[in-house]
Amino acid sequence: MTLEVALEDRHAGHIVPATLVERIDVTYARRTDDLWLTFLAAEVARARAAATSLSLPEHAHWRWERKVAAAGHLLPYPTLAIEFESEAQGLMMLKTDGEFARLPGETGKPLVYVVFLATAPWNLPAVVARPRFRGVGTVLLRAAVETSLDLGFKGRLGLHSLSQSEPFYAGLGMTALGNDPKKENLNYCEMTPAQAVAFVR
Amino acid sequence: MAAKRTMTLNLTEAEMAALEQLSTEKDMSKTAVLRQALRLYQVITARLQDGEKLFFEDEIAKAKKELVVL
Numbered sequence: 001m002t003l004e005v006a007l008e009d010r011h012a013g014h015i016v017p018a019t020l021v022e023r024i025d026v027t028y029a030r031r032t033d034d035l036w037l038t039f040l041a042a043e044v045a046r047a048r049a050a051a052t053s054l055s056l057p058e059h060a061h062w063r064w065e066r067k068v069a070a071a072g073h074l075l076p077y078p079t080l081a082i083e084f085e086s087e088a089q090g091l092m093m094l095k096t097d098g099e100f101a102r103l104p105g106e107t108g109k110p111l112v113y114v115v116f117l118a119t120a121p122w123n124l125p126a127v128v129a130r131p132r133f134r135g136v137g138t139v140l141l142r143a144a145v146e147t148s149l150d151l152g153f154k155g156r157l158g159l160h161s162l163s164q165s166e167p168f169y170a171g172l173g174m175t176a177l178g179n180d181p182k183k184e185n186l187n188y189c190e191m192t193p194a195q196a197v198a199f200v201r
Numbered sequence: 202m203a204a205k206r207t208m209t210l211n212l213t214e215a216e217m218a219a220l221e222q223l224s225t226e227k228d229m230s231k232t233a234v235l236r237q238a239l240r241l242y243q244v245i246t247a248r249l250q251d252g253e254k255l256f257f258e259d260e261i262a263k264a265k266k267e268l269v270v271l
Contacts, residue, residue, distance in 0.1 A: 154228075
């Protein structure tokens with residue numbers, strides 16, 4: 001199943017139609033790993049040659065092939081992609097069972113947990129001087145909210161944020177609940193139904 | 202979101218009562234409860250097929266009971 005979504009192509013200077021793929025397979029994940037890692041390696045080499053430093057994304061070591069293989073065909077672990085011209089611009093794995101809200105007023109209610117979310121390296125300002133697409137993470141988070149709504153979880157989301165991504169999630173209106181010692185001390189963030197409605201509006 | 206197909210489900214009074222109770226407790230529609238149950242059943246089945254076992258553990262009584270799933 002695929003849906004059309006809009007991304008801002010900063011090189012072209014206008015909005016382009018991209019595709020949201022609702023469940024990718026291992027082959028797709030492997031191809032994306034190859035593309036992203038090859039690009040990153042070239043950027044690292046370029047930075048070395050120019051004697052400049054490159055700030056690698058915290059998720060640079062993720063291997064989506066392994067993640068998707070581990071999740072297999074199981075319904076509670078969909079991995080979504082945003083694709084433009086046959087290349088993944090971002091990937092996100094969700095977990096749709098066994099995760100519950102922690103925020104006061106929502107405690108114990110089911111939510112969709114964002115296990116992993118990453119944007120292609122050519123879209124990251126920390127990696128390239130002129131990133132290609134803007135809005136990849138936002139579109140993926142919107143898809144996570146839509147999944148939560150579709151499952152009857154009223155838009156509730158939860159995730160542990162890498163430190164580089166904390167401003168992004170705060171900007172989307174998520175509430176940070178602080179560092180979680182049970183999850184590598186990452187900052188745990190949640191989106192309430194009201195925040196979800198405001199976000200997708 | 203993915204396209205959906207519709208089916209008719211026949212439940213006994215007791216099954217419907219259980220579904221309604223879960224729906225209220227979980228603050229989810231009856232359809233959402235059943236879809237979630239399917240997800241859970243699929244994961245449990247896959248893990249059992251991989252050779253894992255499913256237990257309930259009572260930490261106070263230090264007792265474990267294996268849950269047998271169809």
